[in-house]
Amino acid sequence: MRTELQKIEGEFTQRAATESDNDAKLHALARARFAEGGFGPQWNYHSMVFLKRQVISRILYQDMLYRQILDVPGVICEFGVHWGATMSLLVNLRGMYEPFNHSRRIVGFDTFSGFVDVDAKDGGFSNAGDYSTSQGYEAQLAELLSLHESFSPIPQIQKYELVKGDVSATLPDWLEKNPQAVVSMAIFDMDVFKPTRDALELVLPRLTRGSLLVFDELNCPHFPGETRALDEIVGLGNLRLRRFPHQPYCAWAVWGE
Template sequence: MRTQDGQLFFTPPNQADAYKELRGIHGEIHDIAGEYWNWPSVATLTRPSLARILNLNFLYDEMLPVAGSICEFGVHYGSSLATLLNLRAIKEPYNYSRHIFGFDTFSGFAGVDEKDGGLVKSGDFHIDEGYEKLLERLLLAQESLSPNNHLKKFSLIKGDASVTSKQWLEDNPHSIISMAIFDMDVYKPTKDVLEAIKPRLSKGSIVVFDELNCPHFPGETQALFEVFDMNTIEVKRSPFLPYTSYFRL
């Protein structure tokens, strides 16, 4: 199923009613619980949503001993970024060198290549104009609940990552990358960013792909083929999500 903003969903028709029911219940819980809305709302998380949280927790533990910053390329609504901020606060509350950078156009795919297979088009996965300002507020609120909350330890970088990643490298000559998460889905920005950041990855850095070996988004895998020698890296799968894979340098 394709939504109006270009997202693709593969939920079986016989589960659609359950998702609608949970959405309605979520609103009722929010009204009933009042000031205590946050914890009761967790009850409406579905298995796929919980799997994404467990996946990020697993990847964070894999990365934890490695020095450097976290870069997520493809932020969308920012749920992964918010989770990463909270995982940092739990697992390394006083490591204020672990800056988290989120890159996104916030207007959908900037361009689609023939290597992307024809299922997606430019502008897919767009969100409402100005959403990054709401996301900035959300992340600031989350960080205010963490240790060292007087230090801003995240940055949102708007624009085509093919361009902004190169500018980021120029502006941050000190930065090394402990974990790079690729969730841009399509070929060109994935390849461009992989090539750009490769010198900033150290031995032990984690490189994560959200749609690797995925027939719906073949461009992500094609980009990896062209930047890394597949005979020299060991690509491992996430135990929680079918198309999330990673390798350690």
């Protein structure tokens, strides 16, 4: 049976009913296991039993991207952090691939209260407040990211930063305070037009040849604004966009290629 695009708790999904049912069963099993005490001292490792193919695909995708910037200096900027899944992953990938590169700061920009501006170019699916987190979540995320850093070398140097607020307002300020910052990878995952356009325009002068531009909703019918922002600022024909087999709407390009 076909399932229409739907929004659940402010997040879009195109899951089939069977997938939603099975996802709910997995969630119930996870809650039950943790309510019964979890898995013992290796709980984190054993928690892998709950990871779905879709999530494992995401890990493989981020791994593929990260390996491409190993010889490119600079920070990673993620525009659109949400609950911090990608940021946590990036912190851990840094710990694996370049444990001593404490110049690879990972900077996440988010309102933590969801979408701010929804433009006519966003196609009518999105609303202000979609993809919000719970009140004060950024403090919990900071604690989580510090813990992740603690499992890798040089934990005494904090190598992540969370910048709260509308990126159209916070990024100019951040760039001014960080005139040295080269951006080795810019991840655009705010889904909607205006902040994507503003962030892209502001970040371009900080890229070097070899930096990665990464888009999470390219060619995506329910989030047309991200593609339109790229087209407006760079021009679709001016990049060699690539895709990864497991991620339908993700695309990336090497700047200067």
